[in-house]
Amino acid sequence: MTTFKDSSASTASSRDDRLSIADILGIVVGKNLPVRFTAYDGSSLGSPDAEFHIDLKSPRGTTYLVTAPGDLGLARAYISGDLTITGAHPGNPYPVLKVLGEQLHFSRPSAREFTQITRSLGWEVLKPIAPPPQESLPRWRRIAEGLRHSKTRDADAIHHHYDVSNAFYEKVLGPSMTYTCAAYESADQSLEDAQENKYRLVFDKLNLKEGDRLLDIGCGWGGMVRYAARRGVKAIGATLSAEQAEWAQKAIAEEGLSELAEVRHSDYRDIAETGFDAVSSIGLTEHIGVHNYPAYFKFIKSKLRVGGLMLNHCITRPDNKHTARAGGFIDRYVFPDGELTGSGRIITEIQDIGLEVRHEENLRESYALTLAGWCRNLEANWDECVAEVGEGTAKVWGLYMAGSQLGFERNVIQLHQVLAVRLGADGDAQLPLRPWWKG
Incomplete structure (x- = not known):
């Protein structure tokens, strides 16, 4: 050239x-x-x-x-x-x-x-100068102001990313208000259909049926909670985002699901109920810190009845050797304190606290397609999004989502679902011999 x-x-x-x-x-x-x-x-x-x-x-x-x-x-x-x-x-x-x-x-x-x-x-x-106002404090400053992954600091991190504007998220995420990887059956499937398919996949893997009880940790705007409640499952969701909880409770009421569904503005560690038939964690593990995995999965185990199932759905590294810390842009603009590791580390931690892993799969390509859909939505609704959150914040999202799409396409990052069961003392999983769900 x-x-x-x-x-x-x-x-x-x-x-x-x-x-x-x-x-x-x-x-x-x-x-x-x-x-x-x-x-x-x-x-x-x-x-x-x-x-x-x-x-x-x-x-x-x-x-x-x-x-x-x-x-x-x-x-x-x-x-x-x-x-x-x-x-x-x-x-x-x-x-x-x-x-x-x-x-x-x-x-x-x-x-x-x-x-x-x-x-x-x-x-x-x-000479260094002040960064744009959308940037969070550097890691060393955050450490000075509170222990990493304490309840207070986790709430601050979630507030930075999720309490942007529900109206903004409605424009970017679309009607499903789902900010996690969809499950595409084909590349030309619509984003909404693929998100519905993801909830169907999680519901079916957890072997849920009418009358069962589900705990959804890090429930976002309550998509999984409402999907389960529509099918007769009693579901509780927990989110650290006040705006998410308010939006979700309103949606639950509008759908007439209040007898079955509830979304709490709460740290997952404050959920007191136990004996759930299933626990779903869709897009939360990235936020809790790798060193907290043992306590996290032990908590989930404590919430399950014997024979109960857990599904963990999260972004991962393609191997188990890289540092867990996010890069500078992601850490300062997108997910403060976020950490990623390989699916092998996640499976190890699940096994080490006594849950039995029954199934694992990678939805990497589906997340690239999901992000492409969100980028199209942001582009199509750019003027409204800028009016809602400002041009700088809207640019952060465009840069983050487009860069993440590339990361999934190139196998820099992956998305894994891991299904595990709480066994009885005799090792009985109370499950069918072969997978019982449609892929």
């Missing part, structure tokens, strides 16, 4: 041996940039005919990029409006992220290049 640079910027650079912004980018990513890049100093890189144009508009954007290299710095510059993208909708930046992910390759500058870059940028640009 031909490289183009503003001639006046190049002349100035040669006079004082200072590099333009485009020169610096060329050192870091190479000259064959798959997009067109322009900067506030007049320099540019990449073909003018490229599908996507990226414009760095201010020194503040450069400060964000150089003081937090990687996804966090890019997110700061993009969310603040100091870096703009033409050719991809902010509600669905998946196409440009895909191109950059496939064709952009970073290299470490030499010592000489690093010195020249530093001199060219100047010390003012290299």
Whole structure:
């Protein structure tokens, strides 16, 4: 690909041996940039005919990029409006992220290049500045203000992500108000049908029937609770989000399900009832911390009757070796204190507290399709979403969901469902010999 640079910027650079912004980018990513890049100093890189144009508009954007290299710095510059993208909708930046992910390759500058870059940028640009207001406190500050995964700190983390605006979520998630992976039977299935199919799959795996009792931990807007109640199951849901609980209780009342269904604004650890026929945990394990798994699954076991079933549905790593901590962007903008590990670690912890694992499956491709559906919804309802939560927050969501779609497609992250049973003293699972549900 031909490289183009503003001639006046190049002349100035040669006079004082200072590099333009485009020169610096060329050192870091190479000259064959798959997009067109322009900067506030007049320099540019990449073909003018490229599908996507990226414009760095201010020194503040450069400060964000150089003081937090990687996804966090890019997110700061993009969310603040100091870096703009033409050719991809902010509600669905998946196409440009895909191109950059496939064709952009970073290299470490030499010592000489690093010195020249530093001199060219100047010390003012290299001084850290306040991040955009959508960003949560850094991990060390959160630790200073409370123990990680204490009830108070978990409530704060859930509030940061989920108490954005129910109206915003209605636009992005669609009528199901379901913020977890759907279960697609085919790539052309609608998002709503795939979400209904997910609830059907969980319900059937848990072998629920009319008159049974279900506990749904981290129930969100109550989708699983209401699905079960419509089929005669007595269901209790718990969520740390006040806005979710309020929305869910209203939906329960409107559907005439109040005799069977309840959603509590509560920490799951405060649920006192026991003897449930089933416990579902759909999208909560990511929030509780890997070191808390033993206590978490022990709690679930304590809530089940003998022969009762548990289904754990959560995002995982593709292996069990990587650090559990989330990357900078996810930790600071999306899921503060969130942690992911491999399905093997999850299964081990479930087994070690005495539940018997009966089935496990990966819905990785379904989550990529789910995220694509959410991105389409955000793009289609962009103006309403921006009016509801502001452009910066809406951009966070577009960036997060599109990036996550890529992650699932490329097997950077997965989604696993694990089904387990509480055995009796004699080892009787009280279950059919073969799977009893439709896949």
